[in-house]
Amino acid sequence: MVVLTEIMPHIRLSDSQTAPYALLPGDPARLDRIASHLTNVEQLAYNREYRSIKGFYHGVPVMAVSTGIGGASAAIAVEELSRIGVRGMIRIGSCGALKKGIRLGDLILVNGAVRDDGASSSYVDSRYPAIPDTGLLIACMESARALGATAHVGIARSHDSFYIDEEEKICAYWSGKGVLGSDMETAAVFVTGGLRGVKTASILNTVVEFEEELTEQINSYTDGESAMMRGEQMEILTALEAFVRMDQSES
Ligand SMILES: O=P(O)(O)O[C@H]1O[C@H](CO)[C@@H](O)[C@H]1O
Numbered sequence: 001m002v003v004l005t006e007i008m009p010h011i012r013l014s015d016s017q018t019a020p021y022a023l024l025p026g027d028p029a030r031l032d033r034i035a036s037h038l039t040n041v042e043q044l045a046y047n048r049e050y051r052s053i054k055g056f057y058h059g060v061p062v063m064a065v066s067t068g069i070g071g072a073s074a075a076i077a078v079e080e081l082s083r084i085g086v087r088g089m090i091r092i093g094s095c096g097a098l099k100k101g102i103r104l105g106d107l108i109l110v111n112g113a114v115r116d117d118g119a120s121s122s123y124v125d126s127r128y129p130a131i132p133d134t135g136l137l138i139a140c141m142e143s144a145r146a147l148g149a150t151a152h153v154g155i156a157r158s159h160d161s162f163y164i165d166e167e168e169k170i171c172a173y174w175s176g177k178g179v180l181g182s183d184m185e186t187a188a189v190f191v192t193g194g195l196r197g198v199k200t201a202s203i204l205n206t207v208v209e210f211e212e213e214l215t216e217q218i219n220s221y222t223d224g225e226s227a228m229m230r231g232e233q234m235e236i237l238t239a240l241e242a243f244v245r246m247d248q249s250e251s
């Protein structure tokens with residue numbers, strides 16, 4: 001008997017292609033850098049913003065699926081991946097810092113997100129918290145420490161646009177409340193993951209510093225490009241090592 005498995009409409013994957021863990025970058029191009037850390041890499045699908053690969057990291061099967069820009073497409077990815085059996089998902093994204101002293105390439109391990117996006121609001125009342133799975137966050141913290149990454153643990157703000165008239169004022173407001181950085185997908189990933197029983201975490205690589213003094217900016221930008229690339233490598237490795245820890249703790 002031939003068993004037909006359902007292909008998800010956006011990610012174009014079925015449960016025959018799945019893995020228990022998935023990295024969720026926004027940018028499809030980031031998959032090539034992820035692939036260099038995996039063995040037996042298979043290209044799976046590429047539909048719209050959703051590009052996917054599968055491979056192994058220290059024997060643990062892992063997928064990477066890009067989610068594009070914004071909470072709406074990230075929520076679709078979490079939904080469809082959970083339907084094909086993915087149990088742990090870590091967003092590996094880029095962010096702008098909202099706190100002085102967070103440098104290019106520093107990581108933010110997000111322990112909660114301000115829900116300034118539309119996607120998470122369409123799911124559930126805004127009093128529902130956008131938080132990661134505690135165990136997976138701890139695994140990310142332990143992995144970052146073991147790798148020697150510069151990592152800050154704290155709150156991110158997820159938004160829907162860079163280009164609104166009040167952008168600067170809004171960033172200053174949330175900076176004043178102790179928020180560390182801004183991205184566009186973390187809140188949607190946390191809320192949909194929480195509602196669907198998926199363990200999620202989010203690791204953000206700083207690509208824009210916050211209101212640094214000019215001399216500090218000049219010093220950091222001389223080495224800016226390579227610092228950001230190192231940050232991206234570090235977030236990928238931190239997430240992969242966290243999945244190994246999750247796999248060990250569950251077996
Ligand atoms: O680098 P990624 O993961 O795409 O993340 C950030 O970059 C994009 C904006 O430039 C948004 O998706 C934002 O969240």
Ligand SMILES: O=c1cc[nH]c(=O)[nH]1
Pocket residue numbers: 094095096097182183184207208
């Ligand atoms: O400043 C930034 C950089 C990346 N992503 C954001 O959401 N903001």
